[in-house]
Amino acid sequence: MSPNSTAVDVAATARVRPARSLRLRLRSRSAVAVLMCLPLLALIGGLVAYPFFYSIYLSMLNKRETAFVGLANFAYLTTRETFWMVVRMSFLFTFLAVFWKAVLGFTLAVVINALPQRGQRVWRGISLIPWVMPLALSSLGWWWIYEPTHSALNWVLVVVGISPKPWLSDPFWAKFSVILVNIWYGTPFFMITYLAGLKSIPVELYESSAIDGASAPQRLRYITLPMLKNIIAVTMLFSTIVTLATFDIIRVLTRGGPRQTTHVFGTYAFELGIATGDVPLGAAVSLFMFPILAVSAFFILRGIRQSTA
Amino acid sequence: MEQMEQSSRRSFLKTVAGGAAATTVAGVPHVARAQTKLTFGLWDHWVPGANDVLKGIVTDWGKSNRIEIGIDFITSIGNKLDLTAAAEYRAGGGHDIITLGTWNPTLYKDKLEPMTDVAESLIKQYGKFQENATYLNFQDGRWVTLPAPIGSHTYPLETRMDIWKKSAGVDVQEMFPADVKKRDRKKIDAWDWKVFLAGAKKVHAAGFPFGASIAENTDSNDWLGPLFASHGVFPIDEKGTITIEQDATLQVIEYLRELTKYMPKDIYGWDDASNNRWLISGKGSAIINPPSAWTVAKRDQPQVAAQVWHHDMPRGPKGRWRGALPFSWGVWSWSKNKQAAKDLLLYLSTREVQWKLITASQGYDYPALPAFFNHPVWQEIEPPKGGQYNYPVRGDEKLIVAGWPGKQEYGVQIYYKWLLPTMVGKVTSGGMAPKDAVKWAAKELEGYKRG
Numbered sequence: 001m002s003p004n005s006t007a008v009d010v011a012a013t014a015r016v017r018p019a020r021s022l023r024l025r026l027r028s029r030s031a032v033a034v035l036m037c038l039p040l041l042a043l044i045g046g047l048v049a050y051p052f053f054y055s056i057y058l059s060m061l062n063k064r065e066t067a068f069v070g071l072a073n074f075a076y077l078t079t080r081e082t083f084w085m086v087v088r089m090s091f092l093f094t095f096l097a098v099f100w101k102a103v104l105g106f107t108l109a110v111v112i113n114a115l116p117q118r119g120q121r122v123w124r125g126i127s128l129i130p131w132v133m134p135l136a137l138s139s140l141g142w143w144w145i146y147e148p149t150h151s152a153l154n155w156v157l158v159v160v161g162i163s164p165k166p167w168l169s170d171p172f173w174a175k176f177s178v179i180l181v182n183i184w185y186g187t188p189f190f191m192i193t194y195l196a197g198l199k200s201i202p203v204e205l206y207e208s209s210a211i212d213g214a215s216a217p218q219r220l221r222y223i224t225l226p227m228l229k230n231i232i233a234v235t236m237l238f239s240t241i242v243t244l245a246t247f248d249i250i251r252v253l254t255r256g257g258p259r260q261t262t263h264v265f266g267t268y269a270f271e272l273g274i275a276t277g278d279v280p281l282g283a284a285v286s287l288f289m290f291p292i293l294a295v296s297a298f299f300i301l302r303g304i305r306q307s308t309a
Numbered sequence: 310m311e312q313m314e315q316s317s318r319r320s321f322l323k324t325v326a327g328g329a330a331a332t333t334v335a336g337v338p339h340v341a342r343a344q345t346k347l348t349f350g351l352w353d354h355w356v357p358g359a360n361d362v363l364k365g366i367v368t369d370w371g372k373s374n375r376i377e378i379g380i381d382f383i384t385s386i387g388n389k390l391d392l393t394a395a396a397e398y399r400a401g402g403g404h405d406i407i408t409l410g411t412w413n414p415t416l417y418k419d420k421l422e423p424m425t426d427v428a429e430s431l432i433k434q435y436g437k438f439q440e441n442a443t444y445l446n447f448q449d450g451r452w453v454t455l456p457a458p459i460g461s462h463t464y465p466l467e468t469r470m471d472i473w474k475k476s477a478g479v480d481v482q483e484m485f486p487a488d489v490k491k492r493d494r495k496k497i498d499a500w501d502w503k504v505f506l507a508g509a510k511k512v513h514a515a516g517f518p519f520g521a522s523i524a525e526n527t528d529s530n531d532w533l534g535p536l537f538a539s540h541g542v543f544p545i546d547e548k549g550t551i552t553i554e555q556d557a558t559l560q561v562i563e564y565l566r567e568l569t570k571y572m573p574k575d576i577y578g579w580d581d582a583s584n585n586r587w588l589i590s591g592k593g594s595a596i597i598n599p600p601s602a603w604t605v606a607k608r609d610q611p612q613v614a615a616q617v618w619h620h621d622m623p624r625g626p627k628g629r630w631r632g633a634l635p636f637s638w639g640v641w642s643w644s645k646n647k648q649a650a651k652d653l654l655l656y657l658s659t660r661e662v663q664w665k666l667i668t669a670s671q672g673y674d675y676p677a678l679p680a681f682f683n684h685p686v687w688q689e690i691e692p693p694k695g696g697q698y699n700y701p702v703r704g705d706e707k708l709i710v711a712g713w714p715g716k717q718e719y720g721v722q723i724y725y726k727w728l729l730p731t732m733v734g735k736v737t738s739g740g741m742a743p744k745d746a747v748k749w750a751a752k753e754l755e756g757y758k759r760g
Contacts, residue, residue, distance in 0.1 A: 064760075076756075081753075082753070148576075149590075166574065167578070169738075174578065255524075257578065258525075258578055260727070275391070276412075276725045276726060281759075
């Protein structure tokens with residue numbers, strides 16, 4: 001500013017500077033990136049972060065939500081037989097469902113990848129149908145198949161000379177039934193992810209290994225699986241989290257029965273929080289697995305980072 | 310405004326009580342009031358046409374009183390009605406008036422406008438409400454909600470009279486005729502759970518078993534609760550003492566171990582509609598249910614419907630009990646038009662309106678006021694003529710919602726944590742020793758007392 005500047009000039013300059021500075025800032029790529037991310041951040045903040053921290057807060061209140069009780073709700077749960085049954089079922093459900101989804105998804109991906117290019121598209125589309133259908137709707141379809149008295153599946157079994165099964169009336173078969181539906185629903189996710197991974201493996205690796213005389217199982221063990229290692233880890237982690245949070249299938253098919261034996265964390269939390277109005281205890285149930293999942297996620301993701309570094 | 314509304318309400322009460330009224334052309338009582346708005350979350354009735362009748366009545370009342378009323382019919386399928394109430398309770402906003410499922414007055418009472426004045430007006434005019442409706446709506450010395458006749462229902466025995474007469478030698482039509490004066494006291498006294506078991510064996514042998522669920526659904530509570538009650542078993546008493554560990558509990562479990570031998574094997578996976586399908590399909594000869602099964606049978610299997618007779622439950626050593634699931638109407642505390650909401654609910658509870666609504670529901674809606682049991686619909690509806698006469702309690706049955714008479718905070722857990730069906734199922738399906746199952750139940754009940 002020159003010594004001859006008037007007070008008016010000074011004021012005008014002061015007005016211009018912030019405006020110009022704002023324009024300059026907006027021109028920088030990072031500022032634009034932040035601005036464009038804001039709606040997404042707001043969504044995550046509102047629909048993920050806030051409910052998460054609010055549920056932690058709720059889980060530390062008494063039943064009437066009038067007093068802070070710390071970890072008392074979690075301690076109470078550990079004394080309940082039904083809760084431990086829910087824990088066991090949640091683990092069994094998740095372990096078996098994720099394992100079979102991974103195995104079947106991988107097998108399907110390998111088979112589809114081996115098909116001629118033109119045929120792949122059709123099979124990819126057909127295989128994805130269970131995954132793109134609304135789960136509540138497809139669960140209703142499964143309910144019709146399993147229906148205790150007029151089961152369509154039992155009708156078929158009887159026709160082919162097999163005795164009917166108590167799909168939803170017996171704890172063993174009810175567990176089998178809900179796990180089967182989850183596998184049916186989730187396998188396409190694994191299939192499509194593994195298929196994408198298979199496509200990214202350079203063909204040259206297979207060609208050179210074939211020249212060296214590697215058999216198909218050897219190619220699978222020494223090329224395909226190592227190349228898909230990270231994808232397998234991520235899909236397993238993602239699916240474990242989602243499967244552990246299952247609600248629709250069990251709510252529609254068994255409502256946690258028979259004798260509460262098919263409850264998982266989600267359905268049991270609903271029963272406690274909504275039906276009996278004990279929201280803090282319901283929140284505690286749904287948060288019970290969070291520390292275990294968080295630690296697992298940390299180590300799996302760290303392993304992936306290290307292997308790609 | 311408040312003063313004006315008070316005055317209006319008084320004049321309305323006079324109208325209702327005295328019959329003399331400042332009525333409109335349509336015959337709807339008029340309450341002078343400035344333009345106001347009300348929103349009403351109503352249960353979406355499954356009986357075709359029932360919603361339209363109710364909507365017409367509410368809309369006419371609104372027009373007559375210059376009140377704009379928004380109505381939402383909310384289905385109870387998929388727990389939507391319960392979820393709506395839960396969401397509104399937590400959000401502190403939503404409808405002015407909400408229909409609440411059986412146990413919801415207990416869960417949301419701290420955010421509900423007391424309805425004592427309305428309930429007392431009705432009691433003064435029509436007499437006391439049913440005891441179980443009082444238990445659910447009158448809490449902590451006040452009416453937290455008003456018993457809602459719409460959607461309320463009970464669980465009588467629904468029997469194929471032809472099969473039971475032919476195969477078991479039990480003539481339910483003769484025992485429970487469509488005229489209470491023609492009842493033979495001796496025959497009814499003899500109708501107990503032992504006689505029922507003997508009949509169940511015979512209809513099972515004939516290929517038409519009795520069917521009732523023992524699973525995670527309301528129907529299970531609504532027949533097991535009365536069965537245990539009729540033997541004097543109530544899981545928790547009104548003082549909060551756990552009373553399930555007693556010989557009578559073991560006796561009932563043993564009884565059920567025997568009875569379930571003659572029931573379908575898949576009852577442990579049944580839902581609330583399974584017993585309806587069981588009867589309608591023609592496979593079953595008796596269920597415990599409101600007349601909804603009969604209504605569907607009338608449409609789909611009229612030859613089955615023509616043989617269905619609704620009647621009293623069997624008696625136990627401690628009386629005769631029948632399950633019931635009353636609904637309630639609540640006015641949220643945040644409503645800006647509480648008085649208008651109360652006036653509307655009072656109007657809907659009057660005999661004149663109730664008469665129309667019971668007719669529209671084809672007798673499904675069960676009045677909480679015994680004064681309305683003389684509605685002709687239950688005598689006239691057919692086929693068979695008089696088949697629903699005994700849907701309102703005519704004899705010595707007492708209504709119960711499983712969990713009564715324990716404090717409502719415990720009752721809701723007994724009901725929705727499925728204590729009774731789980732305890733019974735552990736023995737009859739899981740092979741657990743009855744004593745161990747009762748011990749398990751007692752331990753569960755200890756947990757329900759968590760504050």
